[in-house]
Amino acid sequence: MKALFGALLGLGLGLSLIGPSPALADGFKNCTKAPKTSWKPASDAEAAAKALGYEVRRSKIEGSCYEVYGVKGGKLFELFYSPEDLKLVHTKAK
Amino acid sequence: MPAAVLVWDRPLRLMHWTLAASVLIAWFTANVFDTVHEIAGYTALVVLVLRLLWSIAGNRYARLHNAVRPPWVILNYLRRMLRGETGRYLGLNPAGAAMAVALLLSAAVSSISGWMQITERYFGNEWVERVHTWSSNLVLGLAAIHVLAVLLACVLQKENLVRAMITGKKQLR
Numbered sequence: 001m002k003a004l005f006g007a008l009l010g011l012g013l014g015l016s017l018i019g020p021s022p023a024l025a026d027g028f029k030n031c032t033k034a035p036k037t038s039w040k041p042a043s044d045a046e047a048a049a050k051a052l053g054y055e056v057r058r059s060k061i062e063g064s065c066y067e068v069y070g071v072k073g074g075k076l077f078e079l080f081y082s083p084e085d086l087k088l089v090h091t092k093a094k
Numbered sequence: 095m096p097a098a099v100l101v102w103d104r105p106l107r108l109m110h111w112t113l114a115a116s117v118l119i120a121w122f123t124a125n126v127f128d129t130v131h132e133i134a135g136y137t138a139l140v141v142l143v144l145r146l147l148w149s150i151a152g153n154r155y156a157r158l159h160n161a162v163r164p165p166w167v168i169l170n171y172l173r174r175m176l177r178g179e180t181g182r183y184l185g186l187n188p189a190g191a192a193m194a195v196a197l198l199l200s201a202a203v204s205s206i207s208g209w210m211q212i213t214e215r216y217f218g219n220e221w222v223e224r225v226h227t228w229s230s231n232l233v234l235g236l237a238a239i240h241v242l243a244v245l246l247a248c249v250l251q252k253e254n255l256v257r258a259m260i261t262g263k264k265q266l267r
Binding site: 026027057058069071074076092094 | 125126127128129212214217218219220
């Protein structure tokens with residue numbers, strides 16, 4: 001029992017001390033270095049996702065990406081588009 | 095050596111520390127490690143359901159509906175606490191009970207709204223996302239106050255309350 005407490009506490013404290021290591025991270029936010037003023041509109045990214053057959057729920061800016069929330073075949077996806085050229089940089093299945 | 099009495103039973107202690115660990119882990123993995131974040135959230139949700147059951151099935155100190163006092167009692171207690179008068183409670187004092195309820199409720203809102211975000215129905219829903227963010231911030235803020243208040247009560251009552259949540263025992267005196 002005490003060992004379990006110790007393990008849980010240690011895990012929590014350890015995580016809080018070292019912080020999340022970027023190497024293992026799956027938070028995606030780097031898509032372009034182009035300045036924001038040159039970005040294409042977010043609606044174009046949504047249109048691109050629609051063209052791929054996704055039901056688009058929403059889009060938002062995540063770091064230097066357009067993150068599009070799309071549903072296809074009952075599955076959930078986060079699509080990351082580069083605002084510079086609307087290239088699909090990363091697809092994350094939820 | 096005065097007699098020790100078991101206040102926090104094993105399941106309750108396990109729930110307490112599992113929830114604490116889940117909250118910490120979920121906080122530090124948000125937007126970074128989705129899988130770990132989701133496991134921590136589900137764990138918290140399971141603990142919250144068990145804690146609700148333990149409020150019925152547990153011992154008298156686990157019964158939150160017995161410990162919860164009206165707002166003026168809580169305010170009076172906080173006022174006295176700031177003057178250094180805490181009294182001594184084997185279970186939760188009025189402020190502690192209010193904090194427990196606030197923490198459990200905000201953790202419930204946080205974990206349920208987080209789970210909703212990965213259901214097909216609410217995926218991408220901005221409103222749910224906002225509720226999740228705010229309730230999660232609230233959980234962490236309350237948890238910080240909870241820890242500080244427990245440490246303050248330790249000093250004022252000259253009693254190691256953290257150890258009591260590990261061993262479950264308090265001295266009768």
